[in-house]
Every structure is written in structure tokens, then in C-alpha cells.
Amino acid sequence: MPTFVDLFCGAGFGARGAVRGGGVPLLGLDAWNLATETYKANFPQADTITEKIEDVVPKTLGRKYRPDVLLTSPECTSHSIARGAKPGLETSRETAIGIVPWVEAMEPRWVIVENVNRMKKWDRHDELVQTIEGLGYAVSDLLLNSADFGSAQARKRMFLVCDRKGTTVGREDLLGLVSTPRKTAYDIIDWEADYPATLLRKPGRAPATLERAERAIAELGVGVPFLIVYYGSDYAGGWQTLDVPLRTVTTVDRFGLVTWKGDTPYLRMLQPAELLLAMGGATEHVLPHGNRRDKVKLCGNGVCSDVMTAIFQWISLNQAKQQDAA
Structure with a gap:
């Protein structure tokens, strides 16, 4: 060994x-x-x-x-x-x-x-x-x-x-040597967890965020979840679908998940536990130290x-x- x-x-x-x-x-x-x-x-x-x-x-x-x-x-x-x-x-x-x-x-x-x-x-x-x-x-x-x-x-x-x-x-x-199947962004999202989400179209939401979201909704239709992508160079309108791998995890919050209740879209950020999965940490790797921002940075590094x-x-x-x- x-x-x-x-x-x-x-x-x-x-x-x-x-x-x-x-x-x-x-x-x-x-x-x-x-x-x-x-x-x-x-x-x-x-x-x-x-x-x-x-x-x-x-x-x-x-x-x-x-x-x-x-x-x-x-x-x-x-x-x-x-x-x-x-x-x-x-x-x-x-x-x-x-x-x-x-x-x-x-x-x-x-x-x-x-x-x-x-x-x-x-x-x-x-x-x-x-x-x-x-x-x-x-x-x-x-x-x-x-x-x-x-x-x-x-x-x-x-x-x-x-x-x-x-x-x-x-x-x-x-x-x-690879035997594992390809994964997508959908695979890392904890769909059962009750992470706090807010109305996408709430007052005060940044115009750039809303523009990204509206472009995605226009293409995907109502009711389809997707990710808004913040920061870094972006060549796809500031969003991505869930049926492809997540884009590169960085040291700052970058991914907002848009989900739906009926015809109403909600937005929350991906959580460190989800980014941990994207890094390949699976269930045996733990992030027991630091606050949320620290854990995001640990993943991105x-x-x-x-x-x-x-x-x-x-x-x-x-x-x-x-x-x-x-």
C-alpha cells in the first residue's frame, strides 16, 4: 500500500x-x-x-x-x-x-x-x-x-x-480504472432536507439574479428545477440544468437552487454537505470544523x-x- x-x-x-x-x-x-x-x-x-x-x-x-x-x-x-x-x-x-x-x-x-x-x-x-x-x-x-x-x-x-x-x-x-457511473448535479442535492428557501421573485432580489432565473424559466418552463450560477466566467446565461455535472465548486457561494411549489419558484443556496458530495467526499468524509462560509471555502480549495x-x-x-x- x-x-x-x-x-x-x-x-x-x-x-x-x-x-x-x-x-x-x-x-x-x-x-x-x-x-x-x-x-x-x-x-x-x-x-x-x-x-x-x-x-x-x-x-x-x-x-x-x-x-x-x-x-x-x-x-x-x-x-x-x-x-x-x-x-x-x-x-x-x-x-x-x-x-x-x-x-x-x-x-x-x-x-x-x-x-x-x-x-x-x-x-x-x-x-x-x-x-x-x-x-x-x-x-x-x-x-x-x-x-x-x-x-x-x-x-x-x-x-x-x-x-x-x-x-x-x-x-x-x-x-x-473507473467503474463508477457518471453523476450529475441532481445526484448531490438533498431533496429531503428542509433547507430554508425564499421566494425567487421577492422584493429586493438582485436584478442580475432574476435575469438569470428568467432566462432559465423561459427555456425550461415552469416547474423544472435548475441552478443559478454566480461568479466566475460564465458562457451559458448564468444558470445550468441538473442533468449535467455541477460546474466547478469555488471558495465562495456560487450555486443557487431554484425549486417550485406549484407555479411559484423558490431559491436557496447549495449547502456544504451538497458541495462535499460534489467534491467526491461521499458519506465517509466529514467537515466538523468552521462555519458555513469556512466549509464552502474548504470544498472549493x-x-x-x-x-x-x-x-x-x-x-x-x-x-x-x-x-x-x-
Whole structure:
């Protein structure tokens, strides 16, 4: 069973997928205390450290932890399309380059780097890949959509899957390990819960919200539930149907669910428990710490579990083949 150290661990959604794929967590590191507290609640056998990565000495931890896999998800805000036209901060983006000393200190067989797909346009992306290759790793540079791996969310991310023994993996190889059916936004909604909802067309409702809703109603008709999509770049009128995967979960409230009582539409926001399902957390992952806003942020900062499950299944298969050959 491959052991792993989890840098930028967040609430542990990537680790949840890794564990489902056969992995064993040794350490989770994150700068946000609510993230590490949530990680510890879900993986009590793992150690946690609440520090910025630049404040931790990799060589010191490298003497204690020798994982099979180094799992990393560097800060992605400076690459994200959600920034709009704002310029990226190079100091933020260089957290990706900052993983190199950790690779050198821990010498894992596998290294996984997850980030937004726009990181490929970063002028140091090739430098990062070449640096990892220079340490003796074969690098598979992949763009993967979590919806293809069984998530109820369309979350497109770059994954560098790096093997010191020269094995590469393709998208189709990973998809061949997926046995779960495709899910949609409908699947994550708790239709039984009595979450508070208000009249869609109530006085004071933001005009932009009403415009999105009226466009959806005009197309779908009365009585059909749908989602209003707030924030970020949107190319579909600010709403989506429930028969496709949820759009990308972000760190702020983004999705309003419109339901009906007769001919009257009501609106409520999706809840953290529903976003947790969209991240692939299922029922075994918990968010016991923080307020509602914190829990939404924990979800938006995460790695979809289902993609990581496939990657770790592939790693576990390779590890088993190596042991059989020995």
C-alpha cells in the first residue's frame, strides 16, 4: 500500500481519493488551521502540520517521512480563470516551484502535482516539468476532468504524475480504472432536507439574479428545477440544468437552487454537505470544523477525490507489479 505525504492538503479530499485507491496518509501540511483540523478529523492516523510551506524545512521532515508518493496541490489562485483580468502574483505561483526541495528531501518514487489547467500557460510550467525530470522522474502531463471519473462536478485540472522508475500514464489508462457511473448535479442535492428557501421573485432580489432565473424559466418552463450560477466566467446565461455535472465548486457561494411549489419558484443556496458530495467526499468524509462560509471555502480549495482514486489505483497496481517481480 503506497504511503503518501500531502502538501497543501486542504480538507483532505485528495487524500480521501488516495485512500480509496489504496494509499496510506502519513502527513498533511497546510497553512490554514481549519484545513489541518479537518484533515486530522478524517485521517486521525496521519500527522498534521499547520504552517506555510516556505516556513518548513523539507530536509528536517525528510529525515522522518519517506513516503512512496508526494502529493502536492500548490496554490492556484494566480493561475485561475476566476481571477478574470487581474495579473497573477509570481510569488504565489512559485509555490509550485517550491515543491522541488521536498522532492529532493523525501525522494518519493511518485510525485503528483495538481493545479488548475491554466497553469500550463504559466511561463515556468515547462521549467517545473524539466526540473522534476532532471531529478530522474518520467512526467506524465495530463488534463483531467473530474466528471469523467465519477464526480458530480466538472472540475478540469492539470495533473503531473511523475514516476522515478520511468513509468508514464495516459488519461485513457486512468479512465480504464473507473467503474463508477457518471453523476450529475441532481445526484448531490438533498431533496429531503428542509433547507430554508425564499421566494425567487421577492422584493429586493438582485436584478442580475432574476435575469438569470428568467432566462432559465423561459427555456425550461415552469416547474423544472435548475441552478443559478454566480461568479466566475460564465458562457451559458448564468444558470445550468441538473442533468449535467455541477460546474466547478469555488471558495465562495456560487450555486443557487431554484425549486417550485406549484407555479411559484423558490431559491436557496447549495449547502456544504451538497458541495462535499460534489467534491467526491461521499458519506465517509466529514467537515466538523468552521462555519458555513469556512466549509464552502474548504470544498472549493479541494482536489476531487475521484480523480485521485484512479491515480492511486494505478500507483498501487504498479507497486504490486514491482513487488511480484522482486
